[in-house]
Amino acid sequence: MTWFLWSFRLLAALAVAGFLHYTLPQRDVVRIVNTDVRRIDFGANSIFWADANTGQAQATGSRDIFFIDAFRENGRPIVYRNEDTGWSWPPYFKLNSANVQAEARDLVSSSDDPQWAVVRHYGWRAEVLSVYPNALSVRAVESPDVRLVPWFNIVVLTLLACLFWGLWVRWRRFRERRIDPVFERVEDEMIERGSAARGRLRRLFRRS
Numbered sequence: 001m002t003w004f005l006w007s008f009r010l011l012a013a014l015a016v017a018g019f020l021h022y023t024l025p026q027r028d029v030v031r032i033v034n035t036d037v038r039r040i041d042f043g044a045n046s047i048f049w050a051d052a053n054t055g056q057a058q059a060t061g062s063r064d065i066f067f068i069d070a071f072r073e074n075g076r077p078i079v080y081r082n083e084d085t086g087w088s089w090p091p092y093f094k095l096n097s098a099n100v101q102a103e104a105r106d107l108v109s110s111s112d113d114p115q116w117a118v119v120r121h122y123g124w125r126a127e128v129l130s131v132y133p134n135a136l137s138v139r140a141v142e143s144p145d146v147r148l149v150p151w152f153n154i155v156v157l158t159l160l161a162c163l164f165w166g167l168w169v170r171w172r173r174f175r176e177r178r179i180d181p182v183f184e185r186v187e188d189e190m191i192e193r194g195s196a197a198r199g200r201l202r203r204l205f206r207r208s
Contacts, residue, residue, distance in 0.1 A: 020160075023090045024153050025122050025136060029144045030070035030078060031114045035105045040065045048123065048131045050083040066101045068135055070119065071111075073144040080121055080135040090122060092136055104138045116141050118148065 041062040042049060049065075066082035082101050085094040109115035117140050123133035 020157075022123055024156060025092075025120050025150075026133075027118050027120050027148050027150070028070075028072065028078065029116055029118055029141065029146060029148070030072055031109055031111070032068060032070045032104055032107045032117055032119075032138075033110075034069040034108065035101055036067055036069075037064050038067055039063070045129045045131055048126075048129070049081075050085050050088065050134065066097055067132070068101070068104045068119070068138070070117075073116075078125060079132055080119060081132040082135045085134070092122070094134075094136055100135060100138055104135070107138065107140055116144050116146075118146065 039062055040049070068080040068082055070078050070080070072078060082097045082104070083094075084097045085092045087093065104117075104119075107115050107117045117138055119135050120137045121133040121135045124131055125133055
């Protein structure tokens with residue numbers, strides 16, 4: 001029973017960590033090399049794509065998606081999609097995908113004369129599933145050595161930790177006041193009944 005409980009806790013912790021890693025924003029320093037629009041046919045990976053851009057009709061099978069192609073400082077390529085999140089999850093309320101695409105197009109550069117940019121995004125890049133991170137904003141920086149402090153993530157994780165701690169403390173107090181006494185009474189009753197049963201057995205064997 002103990003291993004099952006710890007396995008459940010581990011799986012729950014991994015699920016929460018994966019959810020936060022996918023949802024919370026991350027920032028990459030990249031060199032943008034291309035921006036384009038591609039027609040995407042949605043399949044089993046549709047849960048990783050946002051809804052249609054705000055003001056457009058809801059497309060069920062396929063629609064045009066903005067894409068931003070870039071390279072990291074180490075030469076590895078990275079591709080971002082650029083979709084509005086609207087009023088759905090995650091709650092970034094992004095309504096300016098066209099503006100982000102224009103800003104990204106303005107920062108396109110070559111390896112001979114690189115223009116570095118910080119792309120703020122959420123999500124994962126999974127080539128097997130054809131999943132791309134969603135770019136939230138783009139801004140130019142002078143060099144790839146710029147220092148990026150994830151203040152937003154720090155604040156959110158701190159608030160979540162405080163919330164979890166508060167719920168845990170209240171649960172422990174509730175358990176100590178309401179649940180533990182019930183189990184203690186049940187245990188005492190079982191002990192008393194067991195003692196009485198042993199006493200009856202002893203008297204029975206003595207008579208026999």
